[in-house]
Amino acid sequence: MKKLIIASTSTIHGSGYLEYLLPTLADFFAKTTTILFIPYARPSGITYEAYTEIVKKAFAKIDKKAIGIHEFDNPKEAIQKAEAIFTGGGNTFELVNQLYKKGVISDLKEVVEKGTPYLGTSAGSNICGVTMMNTNDMPIVYPPSFDTLSFIPFNINAHYLDPNLNSKHMGETRETRIKEFHVFNTTPVLGLREGSWLEVEDDLIILKGILSARLFQPNKTPVELKMDTVIKL
Amino acid sequence: MKKLIIASTSTIHGSGYLEYLLPTLADFFAKTTTILFIPYARPSGITYEAYTEIVKKAFAKIDKKAIGIHEFDNPKEAIQKAEAIFTGGGNTFELVNQLYKKGVISDLKEVVEKGTPYLGTSAGSNICGVTMMNTNDMPIVYPPSFDTLSFIPFNINAHYLDPNLNSKHMGETRETRIKEFHVFNTTPVLGLREGSWLEVEDDLIILKGILSARLFQPNKTPVELKMDTVIKL
Known part of the structure; x- marks a missing residue:
């Protein structure tokens, strides 16, 4: 029984770390005492220790204990024995790089497929895709592969941003970038705006949160999915 | 005698393709009749043919002929024999991927180091860095390496954008991303704003255009470099 929350962001504007998600997480982790935290994405290059402190404080608010994976001698064993897992945001290249270098990709895939509850935010959500x-x-950094965990049959674009029509900047919009992706790849992409998340139970994937999400498929016009939509591809 | 123009962008807001650069390019390519164009970055996934057509039209305005590298049977030979080279913008991953796959990285490095004039815009400028x-x-796409041509002893961040202080978006600013880079790497990075470019003659690197550029070095406060600054690291 696969069970995941895949969130666009850990933090919404004007609110504390994980704050907007805590009611959902209290429910999601109801049967969990201790959550294994994977800090490999290191936002702004923060240390594993400092990052884990932030996470420990947030989870303490819902009476959960978080332990950083770096606090264990054997990260593979830590994942295999975890009650629940949270992978935080930061840099996705460095996150994926470390998951490969530490040889834990297959463990993470195995335990989550078997039912260990998994929370991802931002980079931790990106890796749930194909x-x-x-x-x-x-x-x-240059990771050994761009392949990730395929917990869902599509890719995530976290922190999805609509085009700024007033901008004079000539860099590509997010939508342009995703369309470029589809010139070279067929995997669908879900643009998940900040404040939205997916609840996954086995093959049931439901969009939650306060905003619609934008689904991109090759050779199709992008579509807006409303809150509580069951996502079927 | 190395001779390069390394521009942040091909196009500035409200102006045609390469238009703002044409007076500079007329001078830079004064002794050149034909420019070899490398369209591998394929902006928005455009074909090599369509991209090259845009470039041919732009260069026709200063009486230069552009030929796409895909119009030659042997891309290595095309580079070796080129009078001058222009690599356009688009997706840097796909550009680097194709340069490696077609085995032309070493040729490009060799001829430009020996004096073939080189123009890069956007992705075509990114590859001039380390x-x-x-x-x-x-x-x-997943290129075989992130290493590029090292024509200059630092990296380029093209389309450099200052933080939007009014934004409620929680994604990282450009400055945050570059600082994250310096947690893992020591190569300096030049944030080149749209409308600015570098003129390179051997080891002499001068900032040109209408805006200052922002230089990031590890463990140092970023500095603003004014127009016409000679960049020494």
Whole structure:
């Protein structure tokens, strides 16, 4: 029984870390005492220790204990024995790089497929897709592969942003970038706006949160999916 | 005698393709009749043919002929024999991917180091740095390496954007991303705003155009470089 929450962001504007998600997480982690935290994405290059402290404080608010994977001698074993897992945001290239280097990709895939509850935010959500090819992050390290965990049959574009029609900047919009992706790839992409998330139970994928999401498929006009939509591809 | 123009963008707001650069290019390519165009970056997934047509029209305005590298049987030979070379913008991952796949990285490096004039815009400028790790593009394909041509001893962040202080979006600013890069890498990064470019003659690198550029070095406060600054690192 696969069970995931895949969130666009950990933090919405004007609110604390994970704050908007805590009621949902209290329910999602109802049977969980301790959550294994994977800090590999290191937002702004923060240390594993400092990142884990932030997460420990947030989860303490719903009486959960978080432990960083770096606090274990053996990360594979830590994943295999975890009650629940949270992978936080940061740089997706470095996250994927470390997951491969530490040899834990297959463990993570195995336990989550078997039912260990998984929460991802931002980079931690990107890796739930087929590949990390729709990340917005800068390629600051070279991972051995862009292939990720395929918990869902499409890719995530976290922090999805609508085009700014007033901008004089000539860089590509998010939609242009995703359309470019579909010149070279067929995997559908879900643009998940900040404040929205997916609830996944096995093959049932439901859009939650306060905003619609934008689904991109090759050779099709993008569509807006409303809150509570069951996503079928 | 290395001779390059490394521009942030091909196009500035409200102006035609390469238009703002044409007076500079007429001078830069004064002794050149024919320019070899490398269309591998395929902006929005446009075909090599369609992209080359746009470039041919732009260069016709200054009486230069552009020929796409795909019009030659042997791309290595095309580079070796080129009078001058222009690599256009688009997706840096796909550009670098094709340069490696077609085996032309070493040829491009060799002829430009020996004096074949080179123009890059956007992705075509990113590859002039040590690595492509400061691209803003989406990783829509997996290139065999992020290493690039090292024509200059630092990396380029093209289309550099200042933080939008009014934004409620929680995604990283460009400055945050470049600082993250410096947690893992020591190569300096030049944030080149749209409308600015570098003129390179051997080791002399001068900032040109209408805006200052922002230089990021590890463990240093970023600095603004004014127009006409000679960049020394």
